[in-house]
Amino acid sequence: MRKMNPVAVSKATIIDRFWSPRQDLVRDVVVPYQWEALNDLIEGAEKSGTIANFRAAAEGRIGGHHGFVFQDSDLAKWLETVGFVLQQHRDEELEKLADAAIELIGSAQMDNGYIGTYYQLQKPGEQWENVRDDHEMYNAGHFMEAAVAYYEATGNRKILDIMCKFADHIVATFGARAGQLPGYCGHPEIELALVKLYKLTGNQSYLETSRFFVEERGREPKYFDVELQKRLDDGRKERVDRRPMDYFQSHAPIREQRTADGHAVRAVYLFAGATDIADEYNDDSLLEAVKSLWDNVVQRRMYVTGGIGSSDYFEAFSFDYDLPNDRAYAETCAAIGFLNWGQRLLQIEGDSRYADVIERVLYNGLLSGISLDGRSYFYVNPLEVWPVVSGRRDDIPSARTRRQPWFGCACCPPNIARFIASLSSYIYSVNENxxxxxxxxxxxxxxxxxxxxxxxxxxxxxxxxxxxxxxxxxxxxxxxxxxxxxxxxxxxxxxxxxxxxxxxxxxxxxxxxxxxxxxxxxxxxxxLDMSVALVRSHPELRETSGKTAVQRGPVLYCLEEADNGANLRDLQLSSDAAFEGQFIPDLLEGIYVIESKDAWRTAYDAASTELYTTKRYNKKQAKAVFVPYYAWANREEGEMTVWIREREHGRE
Amino acid sequence: MRKMNPVAVSKATIIDRFWSPRQDLVRDVVVPYQWEALNDLIEGAEKSGTIANFRAAAEGRIGGHHGFVFQDSDLAKWLETVGFVLQQHRDEELEKLADAAIELIGSAQMDNGYIGTYYQLQKPGEQWENVRDDHEMYNAGHFMEAAVAYYEATGNRKILDIMCKFADHIVATFGARAGQLPGYCGHPEIELALVKLYKLTGNQSYLETSRFFVEERGREPKYFDVELQKRLDDGRKERVDRRPMDYFQSHAPIREQRTADGHAVRAVYLFAGATDIADEYNDDSLLEAVKSLWDNVVQRRMYVTGGIGSSDYFEAFSFDYDLPNDRAYAETCAAIGFLNWGQRLLQIEGDSRYADVIERVLYNGLLSGISLDGRSYFYVNPLEVWPVVSGRRDDIPSARTRRQPWFGCACCPPNIARFIASLSSYIYSVNENxxxxxxxxxxxxxxxxxxxxxxxxxxxxxxxxxxxxxxxxxxxxxxxxxxxxxxxxxxxxxxxxxxxxxxxxxxxxxxxxxxxxxxxxxxxxxxLDMSVALVRSHPELRETSGKTAVQRGPVLYCLEEADNGANLRDLQLSSDAAFEGQFIPDLLEGIYVIESKDAWRTAYDAASTELYTTKRYNKKQAKAVFVPYYAWANREEGEMTVWIREREHGRE
Structure with missing residues (x-):
């Protein structure tokens, strides 16, 4: 026996003024929209090709794959979302649609169990030869998760059987035994998916293969080098790839990793899977490893919004206390993976510090990824934006001032939809007493x-x-x-x-x-005490030195140009500011707005041409209006900042 | 008659505790070092190939050019530096060396006057077919400037004759007449050089060709497009080039330009040449155009150091009030071009606002480009540096924490040497009374x-x-x-x-x-009032909101980690701070050091792991030690910042 109170996720039905409309949006708007997108029925949208790829594979055609190597996962995420939606409310029409999709997936499946339209169409016979780049197991993992969710909602075994067959193929293909490939996927995901499948089916081999993936990753010789050499030996052409091993979290075995490095989404997906393995095998040392990685993120590499991954380059973690606000990456998918990971640690530890972080991500850095109408999405979630810079400085390449309708690389939109649909599993846990x-x-x-x-x-x-x-x-x-x-x-x-x-x-x-x-x-x-609080960052967090952020309850606030005018950096907020607030039902779909008159901004003549002066500018009192960060960019385009300069009084 | 008091530069002999050692360094260290570099005699340094290129061209060889298309200009800058050095003190040995170099240049000259080792060796017969990219006239301009400086120092006509022959070839080749090419160089420089040559020789055609270059630039059809189409028509292979027309200042005729855009060095070189043309032709509207460009730079696009060009991408100006400190480019060569430009406006206007800017650049953003020992150089002159970031964030690619010994692209080191050697022409101007x-x-x-x-x-x-x-x-x-x-x-x-x-x-x-x-x-x-002053920036300059910089006389100061410990962003300086200072002869080759005890920094437990808190950190009084910005990075590697957070008291 080890953990004091391991608990298990317990499902619930959500009936909530804040979240139910969002779940309804997913069910009524996002799921139908996604289905049309997957079927290339949306005029003016970038082509998806996802369903077309499956049709082509089912018909045994060669060539003509459209989209990324991970295009299949869009269908998987849609199906998983449908599963979660049906767990809340059964819906015959929707099930019919899903069953037809499942039928299609099944008819695309190869005799050996393999599913993957990219390889089936473009590179038949070359399956599993480039697991670093080609996301075959990533796609598989998403389908396995979808199978579990759909089965749990409907009791329909069809997709579960398809995916167990696929899982059996993977279990047979990968491992340490003679004739197996000692590899693992460049994009973690299957690790946690196999555990889900194991928990539902009891098939121990899924768990063991997941453990193999977790443990083998990062060992010498590096599998990605081995398979690359094999491809080169076979005369394959390879592009020069500059991504470091930590991009794939394969720079070292997970037990030896001390900091969360590389591509943030991949990292947290892996850490979530590794947490499952630690739990299932009662592996205390592995648990300590993932807990120390969690601490590294939460204590040194997490935005106050719960966003993670502060570097656009390689969509990666950078280094301790490096959290620029305007150049944040903080990908929506990374927030989701972070939630998945925290959820697993929470079940093992029963400690509110995990639930606190989940809450931080939930109401802030996750929710900012989707517009209030559910129709547009942020990939990147910066904490400070000036539209004047957008597209005009190469060193702030990815921050956008408006959410986008759908992305060519559509990882975040379906991911946030499936997360919101799955929210009920984040509320309760149980054990026997x-x-x-x-x-x-x-x-x-x-x-x-x-x-x-x-x-x-x-x-x-x-x-x-x-x-x-x-x-x-x-x-x-x-x-x-x-x-x-x-x-x-x-x-x-x-x-x-x-x-x-x-x-x-x-x-x-x-x-x-x-x-x-x-x-x-x-x-x-x-x-709970809902008084407005000023948040300060650790002194080593350079980018927010001398600044403060406004929080009320779990909700982090921001300043928007719409309420405060431009040049938000010029505003200061008194450290002893008084606040007023009220819930405004028709503003931004209903938000609690916060105001303070204890703000200050520089008074200057607009015609002033002096760039530098030894004069001290006068400050004049100003009103600062704060709205929830998650709700930003739902009005006209403008500046936004989470952090505001703090004006201190007296000398401590 | 137009300007009230046009004046002319008047030379002088410098005998100065601050500048003479720097001029001596150039004469005794930099000039001999550069000569060895040009001759590939420095072990461990990147190969220059400059002299070897000229030897090969003189011998009529084909192929084997080493270095950039503008490699020849390194020799030109060296020779011009020698000219300035000799203007201060004749030196027989140095003249012998220079005369031998001049002999070599002359023997490489083609019968038609052309000099350019890149084309002579690599593309004979293709001269002037790609003036956008290949710097032929840029090199020519630097040689013309060298010829003027060397002739003025020595009275020796040899290099002047060589360059007049080259200039005659260019005058014949470029212009609006039938059979001439209506082009201009991708990198401005020859415009101001031809005016110098005209002033010395009285040859009006040099002035007219310079005017042609200034006026033709940016007109439709764009010459760079025309010559590109011709190359494509001739079946030449061309790389895709993403540089916009403003990179070359050819997006619009200079009279229509309202903001200083594109590659900063090219821009200010062009503006200097255009100022000469305005002066020589009494062209008031052209003068107004360059003055309004000057105002745009000085009022909205100039760092407090006098550095210009705030974008690493394309080494360019970005947009008004966009002056990030950590991601500054502020190239040393741009500072030099800015000085050249200001110097010309100053002679026309006799207004101290030009001389004030020259002084700002001189003691700050220019001088930071060279180490105190004269042996290493900054290309890029940021106003804030954290070594922990260096090489670890792709969005801060160019900032270095240490000066480099010499660059593969050696534009800045010889340029700063020639500028320092030429300094005597910045002190006085005269007119008849x-x-x-x-x-x-x-x-x-x-x-x-x-x-x-x-x-x-x-x-x-x-x-x-x-x-x-x-x-x-x-x-x-x-x-x-x-x-x-x-x-x-x-x-x-x-x-x-x-x-x-x-x-x-x-x-x-x-x-x-x-x-x-x-x-x-x-x-x-x-x-003069040398009391320490706090400088504030225009409120629209986001990056320095709430910050102040310390200046004393013309010298801008900075904080270095060597004096203040790490995490400089955590320091605050009171707006009513008292300062003490003293000259310390053996610190950083003799500097006036400034200290204040009215600084504050956050007190925190080093073991603290809380990344965000609603608690207010205590501040403790701290001592802030300021050293001149130009002298930074001459001790151990560490953080540096020019701007420090200002701590204000009371409510205005």
Whole structure:
């Protein structure tokens, strides 16, 4: 026995003012839109070719693949999204569509189980010869995840059988035994997918192959070099590739990695899979390794939005405390992988510090990736933008001031859709005598404990209100209800059936644990401190020296030009600023707006031509208006900044 | 008649504690080193091939050219430097060396006057077919400048005759007449060089061809497109070229340009030549055009160091108020071209605002380009450097933390050497009844006015001391002595023979003009206000919002890690800081060091792992030590910043 309280994700149904509309958007807008995109039915949009690729493969054609080597994964992500959507609400029409897609996938499958339209169409017979670049197992992993989600929603085994056959082929092909390839995919993903498939099917070989991928990666001789040499020996033409081994996280075995390096999405996908392996094999030293990588990210390489990957070049982590705001990459997909990873550590550790980070990502760096109408997306999520720079400085190449309708490389849009559809699995965890409430999202969950089955109704106007009510119904049962005490809440009040409870004595790892026989009608109320807070960064974080960010509850705010005029860098906020705020239902789909009159900006004559002066500019009082960061760029184009200069008074 | 007081550069002999050692360095170290470099005699250095190219061309060989298309210009810059050195002190040995080089250049010259080893060796017969890319006239211009400097120093006509023959060939080849090419060089330089050659020889055709180059540039159809089409029609292979027309300043005729755009060195070289043309042709509208370009640079596109060109990409100007400090380009050669340009405007306008900018560049953004020992050089002159970033972020590609010994593309090192050697021409200007003193540099100049010939001795410990003494000797003459009142000096005291003079009534365009019959023993003393000043930038200059820079006299200061520890961004300086300072002779070859105890930095536990917090970090008082910006990176590698966060007190 090892971990004190390993828990398992427990699903729920979301009924929430903040999130339900977003899930509805995914179901009603994004899923149909994506389906049309996959089928090349959207006029003016970049061609996807995804379904066409599968049709061609099913018909046994050669040539004509369209798109990236990972184009197949778009269909996988769509199907997984559909699975999550159906887990919330069954929908016959949608299932028909999905079943037809599954039929198509099945008919494209080769006799040996292989699915991969790029190789089937373009390079038949060369499968698995370039696992560094060609994403075959990445695509497979997404399909496996889709199979699990769809099966869990519908009980329909068809896609599960297809993917188990594919998994069996991979298990047979890769490994340390004679005749197997000792390789692993250039883009991690299959590691965590195989564990999911194992958990559903009980097929141990999936777990073992996943472990092989995790452990083999980065060992000498490097497999990517070995397979490259083989291709060169076979007379293949190879482009010069400048990507370093850490781009693929294959610079060292994961147990020897001390910092999160290379391509951020790949890194966190790998770390999530490795966390699964540590969990399944009770592997404490592997767990320590991934925990120390987590700490490296959270303590030194994470934006205040929860965004990760601060370098556009190679879409990568850079180095400790290097977090430029205007040149952030902070890819939406990296946020999703980060959430997946945190979710796994949370189940093992039952520690709110993981749930706190999940919450930070959820309400900020993830949600900024999608527009309020669900129709446009950010790949890159900067913390500061000046439109005047956009496209005019080569050293700020990727920041865009507007979300894009869909991308040629459509990794982020379908990924954020599937994440939002899967959100219900981030709210609760259970073990035999505890029910954890990690996230405060209106929802209903049914749980069975010794002695009975109960339903928990969570009601809240979170993240705008700090009041959360949990009501027990449907019977009675003895268990411990573990409520996360968010680290940002300076004072949290708990009431059981109207009577205040002192949390301090019952708090473990950031959760207030209330153990009792819970019965119909029991009500737990929670009041979180929603006062506006100023956030400061670690002094070694150069880019935010002397600046502060405004946060209320879990929501990080920003300044937009729409509310504050241009030249936001010129604004200062007093360190003892007073704030006012209110919820405005018709602004940005309903947000809590924050204002302060304790702001200052430079007064100057617009005709002034003096670039440098020894004079001191006067400052005049100004009003600063803050809106949630996730909601930025949903109005006219303009400047945005999360960090504002802090004006301090007196000398400490 | 137009300008009120057009003046002409007047040479002088420099005898100065600050500058003479730098000129000696150029003469004793740089010139011999460069000669060895040109001859490939330096072990471990990148091959130059310059002299070898000329030898091969002289011998009529084909092939084997080494280096860039502008490799020849390295020899030209060396020869011009030698000319300037000899103008200060004749030196028989050095003349012998130069005469041998001139002999070699002459023997490489083609019968038609052409000199250009790249085409002579690599593409004989294809001369002038790609003037956009191949720098033939750029090289020619540098040789013409060298010829003028060398002739003026020695009276030896040899190189002048060679270059007049080359100029005659160019004059015959380029122009608007039938049979001529209506082209101009991709890299401006010959424009100003032809004017120099005209001024010395009186050959009007040089001036007219220069005017043609200035006026034709940017007109439709664009010559670079025309010649490219011709090459393509001739079946030549051409690489795809992404450089926009403004890279070459050929996006529009110069009269229509409103902002300084494109490659910064090319821009200011062109603008200097255009200023000459405006002057020579009394062309007021062209003068207005270059003055408005000057204003654009000085009011919106110039670093506080005087550095210009804020984009590494295309080594270019970017756009108004875009002056990032860590990603500055601010090429040393651009500073030199900027000085050349300002020098020309100053002669036309007699306005101290040009001399003030020249001074800013001189003591800051130019001088930072060369190490104190004269042996290493910066191409790029950033205003903020963190070694931890160097080579680790693709979006800060060019900033180096150490000067380099010599560059493969050796444009800056020989250029800064020739500039320092030519410095004496920046101190004084004359017209028939005025002697302008633009720069305060210890020196001696002889002048003839109506009624007599006198010598002016200028003595000063500038830039460390604000005391300047000018003593008249050698006779008497009536003229107006015009002393620049630097704009940074808040109170300047003038004394004539010990009696204070009120400057306000006699000041025109920033010069205090003292008209009298000057006689042997007359002494003018000047006391400039050398108190330490805090500089602020225009509020629209985002990158320096809330920051201040320390300046004393003309010298801009910076913080270095060697004096202040790492993480310089964490330092704050009070807006009402008190300063102490002293001259330390054995620090950085003798500098005035500034300290303030009114600085603050964040106090934190080094073991702190919290990346973001709502707590306010305490600040503790700290000492900030400032050294001249030009002297940075002459000790151990470390951080540097010019701008420091300003800590304001009270609410205005």
């Amino acid at each position: 505890e029910l954890y409430v990690h996230q405060y999202i209106g929802s209903r969950t049914e749980q069975t404990f010794k002695g009975g089955k109960i339903t928990v109704h969570q009601q809240t106007e979170y993240p705008w209100s700090g009041n959360v009510v949990l009501e027990i119904s449907g019977g009675s049962a003895e268990f411990s209800l573990a409520l996360r005490l968010p680290s940002w809440s300076k004072r949290t009040v708990l009431r059981l059936n109207g009577v205040e409870i002192e949390a301090s004595g019952i708090t473990e790892k950031g959760y207030a644990k209330i153990q009792r026989i819970w019965s119909e009608g029991d009500i737990i109320e929670m009041e | 005025e002697l302008y003193v633009h720069q305060y540099i210890g020196s001696r100049t002889e002048q003839t006015f109506k009624g007599g010939k006198i010598t002016v001795h200028q003595q000063t410990e500038y830039p460390w001391s604000g005391n300047v003494v000018l003593e008249i000797s050698g006779g008497s003459a009536e003229f107006s002595l015009a002393l620049r009142l630097p704009s940074w000096s808040k109170r300047t005291v003038l004394r004539l023979n010990g009696v204070e003079i009120e400057a306000s009534g006699i000041t025109e365009k920033g010069y205090a003009k003292i008209q009298r019959i000057w006689s042997e023993g007359d002494i003018i003393e000047m006391e």
